[in-house]
Amino acid sequence: MRLPALHSMQLRLLAYLSAGVALVWLAAAAWTWVDARHELDELLDSHLAQAAALLVVQQSHVDDDENEEEEAPVLHKYAPRVAFQVFHEGVLVARSGNAGLTPMSRETRGFDTVTLDNGDRWRVFATRGSRRDIQVYVGEQLDSRDGILRAVLRGMLLPSMLALPLLAALMWWAVRKAMAPLDALGHSLRSRAPDSTAPLPRDSLPTEMRPMVDELNALLRRIEGMVASERRFTADAAHELRTPIAAIRTQAQVAMGAVDDADERRHALQNTLAGCDRAARLVDQLLTLARLDAPASAAASGRTDLSALARSVAADMAPQALARGQDLELQAPQQCPVTIDEVLPRVLLRNLLDNASRYAGDGARIAVSVAVVRGWVQLTVQDSGPGLSPAEMARLGERFFRVLGTAQTGSGLGWSIVRRIAQATGAQVEVTHSASLGGLQVQVSWRMAEPA
Structure with missing residues (x-):
């Protein structure tokens, strides 16, 4: 049967603790049973050996002529559970009332466990006298040992069994007390306003939270x-x-x-x-x-050849450059693969070329180059226009920022798009003065893709 799932952390913790305590208690009880049984057997076996030694010493002082059988009196209520026999030269001379006339064991020395004719199991210790004409048997019913063991364990384990419910209640209280900060955190989150972004307090919380x-x-x-x-x-x-x-x-x-x-x-x-x-x-x-502001845009992946991409975008932008009498140059002699989806760098390059064409002026030169430099693929766009001042370069990328004094219409979002695409694709953007053309130079670098 499958147990129901516990969705409450408090119930889970309480169940795990209770199961663990129960298992440990059962293991401890089993170990106590085995150890107590072993120690009890050792103790009672030593008593049997000691009683046999006393009988041997006592019988050694008996006159050899006195070979009549004697039966020991019953002096205690547990006396019927203990029996002894004394043989002198093979003749039974003394025994307890519950011992038979035949030897209790076939062994002449040491311990033995026997089953008598009435079905009772006995633990018997046999030994001889110093003159080897005396044979002594001392036995004890095994049921009496089990009774003693049960009494001992009852005194040890019963209080702990009665304490288990109290321990479970204490564990429930401790778990509830320990989980109180988590409940307080949940209540704080539920009571917050939907538009609240204030930070949650943490100083009074436990280290784990x-x-x-x-x-x-x-x-x-x-x-x-x-x-x-x-x-x-x-x-x-x-x-x-x-x-x-x-x-x-x-x-x-x-x-x-x-x-x-x-x-x-x-x-x-x-x-x-x-x-x-x-x-x-x-x-x-x-x-x-x-x-681009959506988180999913930053996860775009793929494999794009920037050289082929630059040729495609330059071909698309050529009519706009020709209409203004501009000279659009492209240098992309080799494959330059990068691990980016094609859409984002295409939008980036189109915005760069559109800005260069619009702000460089009629008849200007626009140069696009793609090259690999020390493991980086560098896309460079430069023009022969008036360029920008350092202060204006620093503000490029701000939304709706446009350079004043230009006759071109626009929204000022093109550079924001360029910056966001560079951020989303892990590119580095550097805006400087073009040393060869005299205008603005923009260099965008990506890590070169590993060989396919």
Whole structure:
């Protein structure tokens, strides 16, 4: 039969302790039984030997002419359980009332366990006198030994058996007392407000519970950071989306008012489409950033050749560069495998190339290179644009941060996406001044993948 599962820690602990105490008690009782039985046999056997020696000494002083059989009187209630026989020159000269006329044992010396005709089992000690004409047998019923053993064990084990329920009650009290801090912690968690992220107190807790509370506090801090990030992100996104939506509304009103001027209406509609494109781009970037903020994005794995990826992304971005008269160069001569899923580095490189194309200016040079340097795969994007100041480089990656003084539209989320992808994939990002082209240089490094 399968025992029911114990879902309570208190019941489990109490059951384990009770079972352990019961097993230890049974083992101790068995050991006490065996040891007491052995010691009792040793003690009573010594009494038999001592009684036999006394009979031998007594019979040695008896006159040789006195060979008449004598029967010892019964002086104690347990006397029928002890018997003796004394033979002189093969003739029974003395015996107890419960001893027969034939020798109690076939042995002439030492201990022997025999079963008499009436079915009783006896422990018999046999010995001879100094002149070897005297044979003495002293016996004791084995049932009397068992009775003595039961009486001794009853006096030893019965109190402990009666104490077991009291011990179980004390264990229940001790377990409940020891588990009280855990119950208090559960009550504290149940009574907290749903949006509370305050740390749990730990100073008054037992040592065993402090690591668990520390982990709970760390989890609460992470949740607090995530909630604050989500609130800030929602507020910033709402603020940033308000601008293109307002621009679209304004251009739509202009188009509605330009009834007679077709050129003005066409210009307003073109601006409306541009505002829609800007809003769509902003929404795409917000969705990408939201996916990167999810914990599952950091677990992306796979195997990607960055050289092939760079060629693919550069081909996709070539029409945008050609439209602005820009020179897009690519150097990716060899395979450069990394242990990353293809989606994330593709988004990263597309954002870097888009920023370079938008802010480097018309007719600028944009260079992309992929190479392996001391076990690292380095992806480098540099341009011949005006570049950034050290203060502006330090702020790259802040959400909705844009460099002032540029004519390009944008949301300031591209670099946030680059930073988050680098963090999620374990990449190192370095932003410096391009020594060869004079503009901005961005270098992203990943550990090279092991050979397949």
